Amino acid sequence: MRAMKFRNRLLVAAAVFPLIPGTAWACPACMVGDPKTAGIYLGSTLVMSALPLFLVGGLAYWLWRRHS
Amino acid sequence: MNSPATLPESRLTLPAQAGAKHLPNSVLGMIIFIIAEIMFFAALMSAHTIARSSALGGLWPPPGQPRLPVERTAINTGVLLLSGVLLWLGNRYMSTTPKVGRRYVAGAIVSGITFVSMQGVEWVALLREGLTQTASTYGAFFYLIVGAHALHAVVAIVALTWVYVLMCLGRRLPAMFAATQIFWYFVVIVWPVIYLRVYL
Numbered sequence: 363m364r365a366m367k368f369r370n371r372l373l374v375a376a377a378v379f380p381l382i383p384g385t386a387w388a389c390p391a392c393m394v395g396d397p398k399t400a401g402i403y404l405g406s407t408l409v410m411s412a413l414p415l416f417l418v419g420g421l422a423y424w425l426w427r428r429h430s
Numbered sequence: 431m432n433s434p435a436t437l438p439e440s441r442l443t444l445p446a447q448a449g450a451k452h453l454p455n456s457v458l459g460m461i462i463f464i465i466a467e468i469m470f471f472a473a474l475m476s477a478h479t480i481a482r483s484s485a486l487g488g489l490w491p492p493p494g495q496p497r498l499p500v501e502r503t504a505i506n507t508g509v510l511l512l513s514g515v516l517l518w519l520g521n522r523y524m525s526t527t528p529k530v531g532r533r534y535v536a537g538a539i540v541s542g543i544t545f546v547s548m549q550g551v552e553w554v555a556l557l558r559e560g561l562t563q564t565a566s567t568y569g570a571f572f573y574l575i576v577g578a579h580a581l582h583a584v585v586a587i588v589a590l591t592w593v594y595v596l597m598c599l600g601r602r603l604p605a606m607f608a609a610t611q612i613f614w615y616f617v618v619i620v621w622p623v624i625y626l627r628v629y630l
Contacts, residue, residue, distance in 0.1 A: 396483075396484070398483060399480070399483045399484050402480055403480060406476040406480060409476065410472060410473065410476055413468070413469065414465075417465045417468060417469070418465065421461060421462070421465065428453065
């Protein structure tokens with residue numbers, strides 16, 4: 363019961379935590395003047411974040427298909 | 431039925447044991463290396479895209495900098511793509527008629543050398559026009575990205591030539607040929623992306 367309470371508090375805290383930060387002044391995507399450039403920053407960030415996952419995941423899936 | 435001794439030279443799958451799909455270490459290693467290379471070129475392209483979008487006044491190329499030879503490089507792109515097709519044909523024919531297959535591989539090597547040579551001619555012309563690596567961000571990105579690709583192309587040509595010569599001498603190198611092919615296909619496929627982003 364006590365563990366459940368602690369877990370629920372932890373979950374609420376985790377849900378609220380992302381709402382705390384405001385604009386990150388050092389972040390180029392937040393602070394760039396031109397909205398088009400900000401979009402390009404965001405797009406690049408998304409591509410560069412997703413690409414390794416996609417590539418390694420694709421390789422793992424291909425190897426799994428080969429050997430299953 | 432094919433025994434290990436009579437299997438085609440250039441298959442990606444090698445017969446380690448009957449019924450088992452054995453992936454050669456060199457091929458797996460090359461695939462992992464290519465993944466790292468894709469990330470490397472993606473990082474360069476990403477940096478270039480951001481620099482281009484945040485150029486002063488939205489002017490790209492910056493004023494006073496020479497324009498890149500778009501048309502000539504389009505022809506050169508065709509030569510490189512042709513090289514990829516020739517290597518693919520070489521791989522196909524290698525299993526049935528190795529002599530014809532080797533001819534296609536030789537054609538792929540010659541096309542690759544032509545591509546790199548034309549790039550060299552283009553670089554000399556651009557340097558004469560004043561586009562250097564220190565002239566502007568435009569020049570720096572151009573030489574960095576296109577130079578990195580050219581370096582890969584040279585290494586791939588050397589590797590492909592080496593494998594070709596060994597195959598002509600009668601050596602059977604299916605795994606090495608497959609790994610080299612993968613590297614060359616990467617060089618061929620990444621170029622149109624570079625062309626579209628850097629030249630256009």
